[in-house]
Each structure stands twice: as structure tokens, then as C-alpha cells.
Amino acid sequence: MTRDRVTEIVERLVLPIVEREAVELVDIEYTKEGKNWYLRVYIDKPGGVDIDDCSRVSEQLSEELDRVDPIPNAYFLEVSSPGAERPLKRPADFERAVGRYVHVSLYEPLMGAKTHEGTLVSYDGERLILEIKRRSKTVTLAVPMEKIAHARLALEW
Structure with missing residues (x-):
């Protein structure tokens, strides 16, 4: 099986x-x-x-x-318990995670990387909007759901 x-x-x-x-x-x-x-x-x-x-x-x-x-x-x-870094799989998981710090692994690179961590600003069912820190500035990244291999809550250091 x-x-x-x-x-x-x-x-x-x-x-x-x-x-x-x-x-x-x-x-x-x-x-x-x-x-x-x-x-x-x-x-x-x-x-x-x-x-x-x-x-x-x-x-x-x-x-x-x-x-x-x-x-x-x-x-x-x-x-x-799934722990502090619980996986995000279902639409309700992403909706609940808006405003939280998340880790996203991708099937292919976006902005030169296959992994990104940042604040989940919004989720509309088709894409995530993340605010990520790049050096000294904050950048907004739109991530199509079909490009996401894995997503989870993350601890911010």
C-alpha cells in the first residue's frame, strides 16, 4: 500500500x-x-x-x-503537536498564518533563491505575498502557490 x-x-x-x-x-x-x-x-x-x-x-x-x-x-x-514551526498545507493554514513569520521552499528559484523567510502579508488562494529582508531593506515577494514545495511557520531570530 x-x-x-x-x-x-x-x-x-x-x-x-x-x-x-x-x-x-x-x-x-x-x-x-x-x-x-x-x-x-x-x-x-x-x-x-x-x-x-x-x-x-x-x-x-x-x-x-x-x-x-x-x-x-x-x-x-x-x-x-506540530510544534512552533508547524507546516502550512491547507488554505486555512495560510489564512491563519497571515501576519506571521514563515519559511517557504520553492520548486524553482524566485529572486535568486529557492527558500525565503519573511512575514506573510497576504494570501488569496493563488499566491502568497511575503515581506522579506534583503540586507538593510524590506522587499515584497509574490509567490505563486504552484511554485511552493513546502511552507511552515518559522521562528524569527
């Missing part, structure tokens, strides 16, 4: 759980590290999630995964 198929199935199983627990599903990863497989589910809520939130979602999801058994090999299930 492909990784995408596993994450699709897990998403269908976890959505009713996160809704019941009043948390948001941020991301799902199914990845191999060394010889082990990991199924990681990232959740969040305003003010952040705590260990009890993660535990409740993990227990319920584990029961559903045992019942449906969609993953043929052994794996470790981890449910946690």
Missing part, C-alpha cells in the same frame, strides 16, 4: 476523533526511518495541545487502526 493511500485512510479514521476531542488535524505522515515505520499524526488547538489531548486521540485512533487494520506492516503510532 502506498504512503498516500495510508494517510488517506488514516485521515478518514482520525477526523471524527479530532472533531469529538475539539482539536484540529494538522498533518499525517507515514514514513520509514531506518528499519522502522512511523505513523505520525499532528494535532493542535487554540492555546496548544497537551499530553492529555494527544493521549486521548492516540488511544481512540489506535482502536480504529486495530479494527480496520489498513497498514500491513508493523509501525509506531505517534500523536503530537
Whole structure:
């Protein structure tokens, strides 16, 4: 079974759980590290999630995964917060990030670079407008969504 198929199935199983627990599903990863497989589910809520939130979602999801058994090999299930540098994937993620400092990786260079960090000024569904610092001045950069490989919140130093 492909990784995408596993994450699709897990998403269908976890959505009713996160809704019941009043948390948001941020991301799902199914990845191999060394010889082990990991199924990681990232959740969040305003003010952040705590260990009890993660535990409740993990227990319920584990029961559903045992019942449906969609993953043929052994794996470790981890449910946690996405952390301070949470990924931005869905339109709602970008909308919520307006005004925040972000890191964007691109498929091809813009302004001579494939990565940019700056304040997300706006998002209209088709492009991001970033304010980035270049030497001693601030520059505005329009980034088409189709050029974005990965985006996440970033810590500003």
C-alpha cells in the first residue's frame, strides 16, 4: 500500500476523533526511518495541545487502526503537536498564518533563491505575498502557490 493511500485512510479514521476531542488535524505522515515505520499524526488547538489531548486521540485512533487494520506492516503510532514551526498545507493554514513569520521552499528559484523567510502579508488562494529582508531593506515577494514545495511557520531570530 502506498504512503498516500495510508494517510488517506488514516485521515478518514482520525477526523471524527479530532472533531469529538475539539482539536484540529494538522498533518499525517507515514514514513520509514531506518528499519522502522512511523505513523505520525499532528494535532493542535487554540492555546496548544497537551499530553492529555494527544493521549486521548492516540488511544481512540489506535482502536480504529486495530479494527480496520489498513497498514500491513508493523509501525509506531505517534500523536503530537506540530510544534512552533508547524507546516502550512491547507488554505486555512495560510489564512491563519497571515501576519506571521514563515519559511517557504520553492520548486524553482524566485529572486535568486529557492527558500525565503519573511512575514506573510497576504494570501488569496493563488499566491502568497511575503515581506522579506534583503540586507538593510524590506522587499515584497509574490509567490505563486504552484511554485511552493513546502511552507511552515518559522521562528524569527
